[in-house]
Amino acid sequence: MKRLALFLALLTTPAMAEVAAINCVGALQLEDDVYSIPFARGSARIGDAARSPLAAVVEALAADRSRVACVLGHAGQEGGATTSIRLAAERARAVATALAGLGVSRDRLRTEARSAQFSPRVRAETPPSRTVTVVVLPAAGPEPAPAPTPAPAPAPAATPAPSLAPEPAPAPDAAPPPARAP
Template structure:
């Protein structure tokens, strides 16, 4: 049993998703107002459109010019389909944007993606509910 647990830990440690070499937190990122870029998505979609790709190109250019800054990618989704599904959609959107940033040359260890789904309020139109927010964090 211990050998199996050790093997599982080794596999997890070796996987690219587990490697986050730069320790930083996205706590409070949604309250920042500078260097925040919105990436729009269609309802119930995690597929990037032309406007989203343009926003990512802008964010990537700034991130490449300021390599000391880390990037928080905050995926949002409406609560209409239920909490679990909304969280999954927000996570897929964040992953799509993080992948697109890395394809633009931004180092993956500088990017942290998180799903953010607002509290259920009965309203289906929370601001930014169909977007991903890219936040270039202040340099330390």
């Protein structure tokens, strides 16, 4: 019963903040506005080498307020799958926190942890477990205009109702035609 009460309480509680959906699927295939933040092995602490790429990310996001960024923490296989994913997530959060500290709104950032099994970039990089990739996504186009509402179809023309009374015989115009002689 307590579980049900807790569930109902959670259902009726409004969300703290609505964050716009940011889709990072395929972000690593983009080539423009992709920045790599280096990390020391086994660490989620941002070093001095991160200053330049972080500044470039802030500049790209400040240039167009409609753009958003994917902050993708990468991890190799050091320490096992759980440990490496945790490290990748910590790195991504550290970069997002640094960007927020530099003035980027958190609702413009999406953090994700990536592992070597699912990230071709991690498999190709040397060393794979020492980066966070920040991809500033292209600006979304303008909102499409709503489709015009079609005008209502004209009502069919009214046809007269059939009359139940017989039609009257046509009135004679003039005298009947003369009869022919035999």
